[in-house]
Amino acid sequence: MTADVPVIDLASAPGERMAWSRPKSHIYLWAVTERLLVTNSWQISSRLRTAVLRKFGAKIGSNVTFRPRTRVSFPWNLTIGDNCWIGEGVWFHNQDVVTVGDNCVISQETFITTGSHALRTDMALMTSPVTIESGVWVTSRCMVLGGATLGASSVVTPNTVVPAKTVIPPNAIFGSPNPPQVLDHRFATKSERS
Numbered sequence: 001m002t003a004d005v006p007v008i009d010l011a012s013a014p015g016e017r018m019a020w021s022r023p024k025s026h027i028y029l030w031a032v033t034e035r036l037l038v039t040n041s042w043q044i045s046s047r048l049r050t051a052v053l054r055k056f057g058a059k060i061g062s063n064v065t066f067r068p069r070t071r072v073s074f075p076w077n078l079t080i081g082d083n084c085w086i087g088e089g090v091w092f093h094n095q096d097v098v099t100v101g102d103n104c105v106i107s108q109e110t111f112i113t114t115g116s117h118a119l120r121t122d123m124a125l126m127t128s129p130v131t132i133e134s135g136v137w138v139t140s141r142c143m144v145l146g147g148a149t150l151g152a153s154s155v156v157t158p159n160t161v162v163p164a165k166t167v168i169p170p171n172a173i174f175g176s177p178n179p180p181q182v183l184d185h186r187f188a189t190k191s192e193r194s
Helices: 024-038 046-055
Strands: 078-080 091-093 098-100 111-113 115-117 125-127 130-132 172-175 181-185
Touching: 024 046
Parallel strands: 078 098, 091 111, 098 130
Antiparallel strands: 115 125, 172 181
């Protein structure tokens, strides 16, 4: 039966280095620098992480805290506003642009990825940006997929997958039951306050 099922030849899959957008030497220098000064759990200085990320092209606002074990695949594709907290072990797998507004919390072990593959054809790399508007809290161990937009002051509950191209409305609490959906509003609406 499995003889009728096609298998994609990954040796010919296009786009392996498509998202680099920098010379190979720059990519390798970033890989070493990230390991020593950003991801390294023994390096405890948030200011040093921020400085290194800015040096490699990240746009980071003021008063941003980066906890140890942060990973950023391509810092030049990362924008973070003011007063944000980035938790331990957060990974920005940002082959495309990731934009985080002001006053956001991205909690521990969250994975934000902008890349996927053309699964029915040739496994070519496909990317789309992720936008996290101001005031958002992405709680621990969430996964945010390419093309997602998280509206202002929304909350993503723990262990939630935000599917590709999902738009979470402002002020929404998004998460389980399965599939994830808007569960409630974070703040009372004007009509509820009256």
